[in-house]
Amino acid sequence: MELSGKQKKYLQGLGNSIKSTVSVGKSGVSDNTFLSVNNAFNTKELIKVKIQDGCDDIKEDVALKIERGTNAVLVQIIGKTLLFFKPHRDNPKIELP
DSSP states (O other), X not given: OOOOHHHHHHHHHHHTTOOEEEEEOTTOSOHXXXXXXXXXXXXXXXXXXXXXXXXXXXXXXXXXXXXXXXXXXXXXEETTEEEEEOXXXXXXXXXXX
């Protein structure tokens, strides 16, 4: 799924008010990370992932691994916080412009 600039701006605005749902720690992106992200997407379509200080992976690599492993779309990287979007299969709640 590819997002236009307008859609990304819209999702960034929605993302301002949400808190980080998943953390990536010292062990980097693992199977547990994918499990946590997928569980978060079961209830939400927009989530934040926080990269902890102990993580040695580059934030762009973390983002790419999560995108590929969960079929989500990276919306934004701010500092060590990543914003991802994945529309719900059966009941999407966020309508993109």
